[in-house]
Amino acid sequence: MDGSRSTLIQHLWRLRSDLSRPQQDISVAAQLASRDASLFGSAAEILLHAVGLVAQRLHFLTWQIEMQAWLQKSSAEYDGSPNFNLDTAYGTRREVVELLLRRMERSGVERPAVLELGVYEGELAFHLLRAFPNMSYVGVDAYFNDEFAPGSPQNQLFELVHQHVAKRMEDYQDRAILLKLSSEEALKIVPKGAFDLIFIDADHRYQHVKHDLEHWSEKVRPQGILAGHDFSPEWPGPVQAVFELRKSKPVNLGMSSVFYWYVGVDDD
Ligand SMILES: C[S@@+](CC[C@H](N)C(=O)[O-])C[C@H]1O[C@@H](n2cnc3c(N)ncnc32)[C@H](O)[C@@H]1O
Structure with missing residues (x-):
């Protein structure tokens, strides 16, 4: 397996573990809101935070995938690479x-x-x-x-x-x-x-x-x-x-x- 593919797999593993927290938070928010309407505000806060985290991790992953593809292409154009x-x-x-x-x-x-x-x-x-x-x-x-x-x-x-x-x-x-x-x-x-x-x-x-x-x-x-x-x-x-x-x-x-x-x- 080449280096960049194995790095990508490492990043995907990390993403999976990073996303387990917002997944749990979303479930907690849903339970709070369904059991007690007065806790709707807290549930919304937890939800917003979780969604923000998911968006950030996905943005980061997209950046990594884009960079790896571009670096691979650029390395082929130069005689050697950092x-x-x-x-x-x-x-x-x-x-x-x-x-x-x-x-x-x-x-x-x-x-x-x-x-x-x-x-x-x-x-x-x-x-x-x-x-x-x-x-x-x-x-x-x-x-x-x-x-x-x-x-x-x-x-x-x-x-x-x-x-x-x-x-x-x-x-x-x-x-x-x-x-x-x-x-x-x-x-x-x-x-x-x-x-x-x-x-x-x-x-x-x-x-x-x-x-x-x-x-x-x-x-x-x-x-x-x-x-x-x-x-x-x-x-x-x-x-x-x-x-x-x-x-x-x-x-x-x-x-x-x-x-x-x-x-x-x-x-x-
Ligand atoms: C992209 S801006 C800097 C933005 C800044 N680093 C930031 O993050 O907010 C580039 C600046 O470099 C300066 N600059 C360009 N060539 C220069 C040189 N040879 N010596 C000193 N400053 C230079 C320009 O005057 C310009 O203000």
């Missing part, structure tokens, strides 16, 4: 990155240091800053697109977004900083091994993603996490870069197109 592992983390990119940091917290990292390359409106940044009161954060974003002239409407919009995010960042000024720099400029001033987790989500063109993954890796401390976004069929740049850089090495894939590996562990 050793992919589909992470159990469920949710949006914010939730998946949060979970990676929660795991780190559980392993004893009390004050995680995070750098995000590509901040834009700070959706991920502000989510993490709220979720981790002990986290320190460095955001790097050029807020400038060199395909457009300085002063063009596109770059004016970038400037407005930058001002807005910089203002919001002031609420966290004791532990967060926003650097309006290009990746290349920031690489010159950020020390090596300084971060527990670096999230790469800037220029999605192949050469740029490859460059960023190669050069930001040394800024992660040993056994820290180098992660990135948009490992998906819609974004060929990150996909090609990851396939080429991580041939025969582990790459973890989370939902919502998050990818990551442990620096200096998985690399060996």
Whole structure:
């Protein structure tokens, strides 16, 4: 049996055991409601929770099946492939990155240091800053697109977004900083091994993603996490870069197109 088929069977086994709980809950809700009409509200609450869980597990399974099919097809197109592992983390990119940091917290990292390359409106940044009161954060974003002239409407919009995010960042000024720099400029001033987790989500063109993954890796401390976004069929740049850089090495894939590996562990 090939690897991906046996992994799929493992996931189906897990799904079956995960679904036994909502199955029991639905039966309890039905009995409550039929025996005592005044408990209808509690029954509805249990039912909603159970239905939510079933929907989540099915969504997760669909994602896993889709990913396995796509990875198999992509691996055939490249000359070799990373050793992919589909992470159990469920949710949006914010939730998946949060979970990676929660795991780190559980392993004893009390004050995680995070750098995000590509901040834009700070959706991920502000989510993490709220979720981790002990986290320190460095955001790097050029807020400038060199395909457009300085002063063009596109770059004016970038400037407005930058001002807005910089203002919001002031609420966290004791532990967060926003650097309006290009990746290349920031690489010159950020020390090596300084971060527990670096999230790469800037220029999605192949050469740029490859460059960023190669050069930001040394800024992660040993056994820290180098992660990135948009490992998906819609974004060929990150996909090609990851396939080429991580041939025969582990790459973890989370939902919502998050990818990551442990620096200096998985690399060996
Ligand atoms: C997809 S958005 C980032 C979204 C953000 N990570 C989040 O999760 O909310 C990409 C950002 O990368 C920035 N960017 C693109 N190329 C860059 C480069 N070479 N250096 C620094 N920032 C860059 C853009 O200005 C843009 O704001």
